[in-house]
Amino acid sequence: MEKNVVICTGREEWDGFFPQIRSFLEKDSLDLCIDGETIRGYRSPDSRAIWIRDHSDILRGAKYIEKDMTSAVDHFAHTQAANGRIFDYVTTYPDKLPSEKENWTKYVRVPVEADVEYRFIKAAWLAWQATGDDEWIQGLMPYLIRAVNYITTNPLRWDDELGLVKRPYTIDTWDFAYTAGGHNWLQMQIDENTFWGIMHGDNSGYYEAFSILSRLFRHLGRADSARCWSEKADSLRIRMNEVCWNGRFYTHFVKRTPVTISGVDESEQLSLSNPININRGAADHKQAVSIINEYRQRKDTSGAFAEWFSIHPPFPAGIFGDDRLVPGAYINGGIFPLVGGELARAAFEHGFERYGVEILRTYRDMIRESGETYLWYFPDGTPSSVETSTSPEATPTDGWGSSAMLYAFLEGLAGIEDRSKLFEKLRLAPRWPAANVESADVRVTYAASGRGMSYSWRSAPGRLELSVEVPQSEVDVHLLLPDGFVPRSVSMDGRVLDFSVSKVESSVYADFSASVRNRAVFEVKT
Numbered sequence: 296m297e298k299n300v301v302i303c304t305g306r307e308e309w310d311g312f313f314p315q316i317r318s319f320l321e322k323d324s325l326d327l328c329i330d331g332e333t334i335r336g337y338r339s340p341d342s343r344a345i346w347i348r349d350h351s352d353i354l355r356g357a358k359y360i361e362k363d364m365t366s367a368v369d370h371f372a373h374t375q376a377a378n379g380r381i382f383d384y385v386t387t388y389p390d391k392l393p394s395e396k397e398n399w400t401k402y403v404r405v406p407v408e409a410d411v412e413y414r415f416i417k418a419a420w421l422a423w424q425a426t427g428d429d430e431w432i433q434g435l436m437p438y439l440i441r442a443v444n445y446i447t448t449n450p451l452r453w454d455d456e457l458g459l460v461k462r463p464y465t466i467d468t469w470d471f472a473y474t475a476g477g478h479n480w481l482q483m484q485i486d487e488n489t490f491w492g493i494m495h496g497d498n499s500g501y502y503e504a505f506s507i508l509s510r511l512f513r514h515l516g517r518a519d520s521a522r523c524w525s526e527k528a529d530s531l532r533i534r535m536n537e538v539c540w541n542g543r544f545y546t547h548f549v550k551r552t553p554v555t556i557s558g559v560d561e562s563e564q565l566s567l568s569n570p571i572n573i574n575r576g577a578a579d580h581k582q583a584v585s586i587i588n589e590y591r592q593r594k595d596t597s598g599a600f601a602e603w604f605s606i607h608p609p610f611p612a613g614i615f616g617d618d619r620l621v622p623g624a625y626i627n628g629g630i631f632p633l634v635g636g637e638l639a640r641a642a643f644e645h646g647f648e649r650y651g652v653e654i655l656r657t658y659r660d661m662i663r664e665s666g667e668t669y670l671w672y673f674p675d676g677t678p679s680s681v682e683t684s685t686s687p688e689a690t691p692t693d694g695w696g697s698s699a700m701l702y703a704f705l706e707g708l709a710g711i712e713d714r715s716k717l718f719e720k721l722r723l724a725p726r727w728p729a730a731n732v733e734s735a736d737v738r739v740t741y742a743a744s745g746r747g748m749s750y751s752w753r754s755a756p757g758r759l760e761l762s763v764e765v766p767q768s769e770v771d772v773h774l775l776l777p778d779g780f781v782p783r784s785v786s787m788d789g790r791v792l793d794f795s796v797s798k799v800e801s802s803v804y805a806d807f808s809a810s811v812r813n814r815a816v817f818e819v820k821t
Contacts, residue, residue, distance in 0.1 A: 299359045299747070302709065303736040304727070308659050312704055315659075316697045319668055320357050323694035327387050329370065329400050334385070336367035340670040340693040341686030344386035347371055347411060348468075349695050351418035352633070356698030356705075364422035364743045365431060371415055372438040374402060379445030381415045383408055383470075390687055405470040406485045409452050409462040412442035413500035420507045425741040427717040433515060443504060451485060454551065458534050460497040464490040464548055466606055467566040468497070469626045471615055471685075475554065481616045481685060490552040495545035496568025498535040499577035502528050506576065514715065532577050544569050544586050545578075547606065558611040565589055566606045567634045573641035583645040584800065590638055591650065599674035601657055603635035604628060617685050625684055629671035632658055636699025643707030646800025648729035648775065651707050658700050667691035709737050710773070717746040718765055724773040724804075725752045725761070759805075759819040767812050773797075774805045774819060786818045794819075 300313045325338040325345055336345035337353035350367055358364060371381055382402045389395045404411070416439050423432040446452045446460060454461040463472035463485060471481035477488050505528035513521035539545045547564040570590070573583045594602035609628030612621040620627045635654050642651035662668050669678040670693045679689045706712050710724035727735050733754045740747030748765035754777060763770060776782065782805045785794040794807040805819050 298738075299740040299742050300705070301736070301738045304730075304732045304734065306730075306732060308656065308663075309704075309708075309730065309732070311663070312655070312659060313701065315662055316356060316701045317360055319662075319692040319697045320353065320360060320694050322690075322692040323353065324357075324361070327385065327400075329385070329387065332366075334366050334370045335361075335363040337361075337694050339384070340690045340695060341684060341688050342384075342386070342390055343388040343688065344384040344390065346384040347381060347418060348383070348414045351414040351421065353694045353698045354418055354421040356701035357694070358421055358425040358741055358743070359739060360742050361425075362742045364425050365428075368415070368418050368422050368435070371418075372435060375438055375441060376445075378449070379412070379441035379443075380404060380449075381411045381442055383411055392687070405483045406451075407463040407465055407472045407483055407489075408470055409446070409460050409494070409497045410468050410500055412446050413497075413504035415439070415442055416504040416507055417500075420511070422743075423511070424713055424716045425743045427744050427746065429515070432511060436511065436515075439508060439511075443501065443508070446501060454491075454493065457493065457538055459493050459531070459538060460501055461491055461551060462494050462497060464492055464550070464552075464554070465494070466610070466615065466626045467494060467547065467568050473554070473556070473615060476614075478616055490550070490554045492551045493538055493549040494547075494568070495535060495539040495549075496566075496571060498531060498539070499568065499572040499575045502532045502535065502577045503575040505531060510715070535577060536582075540582065542585075544589050545572060556610065556614065558614075559608060563608060564606055565593065565604065567604070567631060567637075570634065570637040570641045573645070574637055580645055580799075583641055587638070587642055587645060587647050587650070597674070599630060600672070600676040601630050601635060601654075603630050603632065603638060603654075605631050605634065605671065619683055619685060623674045625671055625679065628674070629679065630674055630676075631671045632668060632693065632696025633670075633699045636696060636701070636703045639700070639703035640707045643703065643710075643724075643726055643729075644799075646802045648726050648802055651703065651726075652730045655700065655704055655708065662697070668693045668697050670695060705739065709735070709739075710775075711737070711739055711748070711750075717741070717744060718748045719768055721748065721765065721768045721770045722773060723750065723761070723763065723770060724775065725750070726775045727752060728754065728775050728777045757821040761817040761819075762814070763811055763817070764814045765811055768810075769808070770811050770815075771808045772806065772817065776803045776805055776819075781821055782819050784818075784820050786820075787815050792817075 327334045336350045339346045339349040465472050474482045505524050509521045509524035547566040569586045572578045590602045605626045609622035622628050639651040639654040671679045681689050712722040714720040735752045738749035751762040753760040785792045792807050797804045
């Protein structure tokens with residue numbers, strides 16, 4: 296078995312983190328034979344299908360083990376509607392046994408969903424990062440542009456007055472809407488009784504998608520298009536923050552159709568896209584700190600085993616059309632590792648490094664003891680099941696949440712962030728002091744291209760050493776300093792480098808940049 300990610304710290308909790316999550320992800324790949332071709336993607340934990348939302352998020356971890364990064368993205372592109380709409384999922388397996396038995400190829404777009412197109416763009420970006428295939432992404436650009444044009448021009452997706460993406464009243468990014476009792480089960484359709492509004496997570500997703508388009512156009516030498524999409528991204532972020540920010544966190548649903556739901560204080564509802572908004576760059580540092588502190592406060596007061604809520608406080612039982620959606624179940628207040636991973640990643644970036652470590656440790660203990668990971672848990676720690684969900688399956692190898700935790704581990708704690716493709720523009724932010732680790736050897740490689748990078752990090756009294764190996768890269772180092780460490784000099788292979796010191800909350804970092812070809816050794820001394 297190829298070891299595309301190796302972490303050596305001498306601590307089993309960290310050295311065994313990737314191997315265990317890899318064991319989950321290997322069980323989550325799904326091959327579909329469609330029109331004589333194999334389409335390979337990563338499945339939802341609650342149905343045997345390739346959903347673009349699960350697939351795109353899972354790729355953040357699977358890109359280190361998966362050689363076929365493009366067939367699923369290509370398939371969603373080539374089945375795109377003429378107006379730019381992307382399907383939610385595709386499957387060749389019966390979904391609703393025993394009533395559904397045919398093994399035909401089935402494509403579904405859930406009408407209430409407004410997040411599909413940005414997830415398609417994110418999946419394309421991750422595939423390009425791992426393959427480095429400029430010709431492929433160049434050919435895909437027309438599909439990506441059609442997707443965002445659909446979102447920003449279709450009256451069912453775009454609120455022209457506010458200049459924001461809209462959707463029916465769902466629980467955050469999920470796929471069924473509130474009907475005030477007007478529908479006898481989960482309502483996934485848009486009709487004359489739909490309650491409309493703005494959900495912050497849709498707009499942060501398109502902010503990131505527009506930013507991705509800008510970066511891709513810049514890489515492909517189209518400066519005018521890059522500037523245009525950068526301006527669109529900035530404008531969307533500003534409007535989102537004007538409309539959705541409530542001073543503490545993002546309001547769950549900003550109503551455009553008046554409706555009152557009794558039994559819950561909607562102004563207090565903290566929903567799952569809040570930490571995701573931070574990681575997409577839509578929230579500034581002050582907002583990020585406020586959101587993180589909100590989660591920490593609710594951890595102390597909620598009584599739940601973890602604060603990774605889908606939404607908190609939840610809605611009253613059954614009001615979304617299924618009696619199983621009681622408070623604390625599934626998307627109505629269940630505890631999601633997906634949320635925990637996003638929250639940890641945000642914590643590492645915004646000065647709460649030890650909190651990020653705490654989240655990773657909580658999750659690592661959960662999966663190490665059970666050998667299982669589920670999409671969601673009840674607040675008392677009971678895992679989800681088919682009987683307690685609205686879904687046909689509840690697999691114990693959830694790739695959505697486990698890949699989010701891996702994302703936090705590799706980009707947050709190990710600190711490896713590829714800002715272009717094939718590690719050619721690299722941000723290195725090792726945060727091992729937050730985990731009381733004194734030395735670490737780290738290697739990551741993209742399975743699709745075989746391109747990778749590695750580093751060795753050492754901490755000793757009065758000295759930090761960071762040895763980096765990468766074929767060729769522009770490297771920005773953001774190095775967390777141990778408590779009391781005051782840097783006086785930074786060198787690269789013995790040559791003095793300019794550096795600065797930055798403070799993120801109470802955490803102190805040394806910041807410097809260099810071009811690295813093959814290998815470089817950085818030393819930071821007091």
